[in-house]
Amino acid sequence: MNLLKRKNAKGDKTYYYYDFGRGKGQRPATGIFVYTKPKDQTQKNHNKQALALLEVKKSQAIIEQLSIGTAYIPPHKFKDNFLDYYEEYVNTHRRDGNRHLQNSLNQFRLFLDTKFISPMDITEVLCKNFRRYLLDKYTGETPSDYYTRFKWVLAAATSDGYFRVNPTEKVTAKSNPSVRLKEHLEVSEYLELLNTPCTNEEVKDAFIFCCYTGLRWVDVKQLRIEQINGPTLRTRIIQAKTGLPVTLTLHPIAHIIVNKRRESATGLLFRLPTADGANKVLAKWFSATKIDKYITWSCARLSFAILLKDKLVDDPTIAYLMGHSTTKQIQKTYKRHRPADQQTTIGQLPTPELLPYFLNI
Secondary structure: OEEEEEEEEOOEEEEEEEOOOOOOOOOOEEEEEEEEOOOHHHHHHHHHHHHHHHHHHHHHHHHHHHHOOOOOOOOHHHHOOHHHHHHHHHOOOOOOOOOOOHHHHHHHHHHHOOOOOOOOOOOOOHHHHHHHHHHHHOOOOOHHHHHHHHHHHHHHHHHOOOOOOOOOOOOOOOEOOOOOOOOOOOHHHHHHOOOOOOOOOHHHHHHHHHHHHOOHHHHHHEEHHHHHOOOOOEEEEOOOOOOOOEEEOOOOHOOOOHHHHOOOOEEEEOOOOHHHHHHHHHHHHHHOOOOOOOOOOOOHHHHHHHHHHOOOOOOHHHHHHHHOOOHHHHHHOOOOOOOOOHHHOOOOOOOOOOOOOHHHH
C-alpha cells in the first residue's frame, strides 16, 4: 500500500492520497495534510498527529485489501451502535420528496426509546415487535411502507456482515386496512364549502387549495410563495425519472387563493395550526353545512382524485398530478367506494318499455 503526496498551489501544505492504481478514481484523498514548513509549535504538533493518523489509515486500508475474498470483516468497518448504521444508510439513500426512509428511522428510535442498540440485539423477535408497534400506531399502507424500509436497512447490514442471517427474513411487511372507509366530497359539496364561512380563513383557504391541487397536509403546511409562478405550482415531490419537481397547473379557484395570500410576511402561503388543530377547525366548519360526513384533511386529496376519475381522467395523469411514480396507489387507495348517485347508477340497467306479463301486478 503506497501513499502519494502532493503540494497545494501555494506550496505551504502537503496533501496525502491513497494509491490503488492508475485508473480513474483509484487515487482518493485521505483527507490529511501536513504543513510543508511548520512555522510554530502548533503546526509541528499538527504534523506529528496527522502523520500518526495517516499510519492508522494506511494500516486499515491494507487490512481491507487483505480481507477481500475472505469471510473476515475488519472491526473498524463496523458501528457499535446500529442506530448510527441506520442513520448513515438513510443519509446515503435519501431521496427528495420521499420521506418513508427517514420516517422509518424516526419510528424505530421511538420504538426503542433508547439512543443505543447493539447489532447483536437486533433479533427476529425485536423485528416482530417493531412491526406490531407500527401496526398499532398507523393504518393503511403506512406500517408496510415504514417496515419495508426497515427491511432494506437490515438486508444491507446483512450484506455488510452485521448479521449471519437477516433477522427480518421471515418477518414480512404488513399493511393495516382502516375499518372506516375514508369519506370524500362530491361536486355539490365542493360548491357548498366555497359559500360557507369558517372561523379560521387560513384553514378554509388551505383546505380548499388542497381540494383543487391534491396536496397533502405536510406539503401545504410548508408551501412557500416562491414555489408558485403565475398559474404553476412547483411541488417538493421529485420525479424519479427526470429528477425534476412535479409541477401543477393551478385551477382558477386555487389561483385566486394564491393571489389572496401572496402578501404573507412569513414566506409561507398559509400560516396553519397543528394537524390536530386544523382538523378541529374543519369539524366546526363542516357542522355549519349540510355535509353529514366525517371529514379530515386527507379527504381533500382523496376527493381530488375521485372527482378527476369521475370526469374520465386517466390513471397515469392523476398519478402524476398527485406525485406518484406508478398508478398503483391510484387504483388501490384513491378510488370511489360508494356510487355518487345510486338511483341513477341502477337506472343504467336495461328496462323494457312494456313489462312482461309475469311482472304485472
